[in-house]
């Protein structure tokens with residue numbers, strides 16, 4: 001048993017009891033407080049009895065108000081490191097040319113580990129990796145090719161200082177994210193798309209484009225292809241909602257009709273919006289065939305065919321929150337259509353279309369074929385070709401879903417070993 005020691009606190013207690021005159025109640029509470037402090041001190045001593053060999057500093061418990069002393073200098077503030085975050089994409093070096101900011105195509109090659117080469121008589125430059133040509137740019141052209149796909153820019157490619165140059169906005173919003181979508185993964189949808197709103201263009205009193213000679217119109221084929229696509233996607237596990245299931249408009253007012261198609265997607269919290277249309281040209285209809293794909297134009301960029309800023313150019317629309325998702329969705333759908341249908345590539349373009357502007361999810365509008373071309377219109381008139389269009393769209397949507405899955409950061413491996421899966425899973429398509 002440890003020898004009992006008289007603590008300074010008990011001596012103080014006696015002193016107070018004997019010498020200091022206090023009101024009865026105050027003395028009562030003060031005594032109780034001092035007694036419990038003494039007990040606590042004893043308990044603390046007992047708890048550390050096994051460390052008795054090591055002298056430890058005696059702490060003087062405070063029982064009476066401490067005398068007022070000058071406050072010591074505050075301890076130095078701990079050194080705070082800036083929060084670390086993954087390194088984002090580096091800024092592009094720009095050069096002011098012809099009154100705007102441009103980026104050297106050779107800089108793009110260097111950034112992406114590609115080799116830049118002039119070809120032919122020098123208006124064309126290619127960027128290649130060890131296997132193939134990835135990009136082809138041509139002086140004065142509004143479009144370029146990426147992995148064989150024809151893609152439109154906001155401004156023409158220009159030639160200066162013995163090189164080709166692209167506008168800064170085109171590099172940041174189109175070229176770089178196409179090549180390396182992983183740099184923008186934080187701005188892509190975080191979950192795999194499962195709910196799609198398919199919009200069969202036109203309907204009711206609005207027939208869309210017509211080929212009067214063949215007596216066919218757009219609204220009939222957009223609905224037919226949409227119903228075929230719905231069936232394919234539902235068999236793959238997608239949830240599908242159509243903006244119209246029969247031959248009708250959503251509103252007698254064209255403006256409201258288009259707005260209501262956006263609303264169907266937003267109200268249902270769709271993951272993807274796909275508007276299906278057929279195309280037409282007035283000049284040289286017999287020479288123009290193929291597929292055109294549109295996504296929302298990024299803020300400040302010129303839409304396809306625009307040469308100067310319009311009223312809407314500076315506006316950031318809700319659909320612009322998803323520029324990178326729109327780009328990926330549009331690319332996958334356009335590529336699937338071109339490769340599956342083996343049809344001429346009329347280009348992956350941008351426009352501030354009423355059915356895309358107000359969307360809360362990635363959206364795309366596909367012009368599947370030209371009804372103004374009699375040969376192509378007759379082809380669209382066959383069930384086989386319309387089924388093939390629906391299948392091509394389904395491939396594009398599935399590729400978009402797979403690419404998102406591939407790009408998504410994977411969770412850390414579990415610390416507890418888990419049983420291996422019963423069957424190996426095929427790896428998703430690799431991207432840059």
Ligand SMILES: [Zn+2]
Nearest residue numbers: 201208277278
């Ligand atoms: Zn249309």
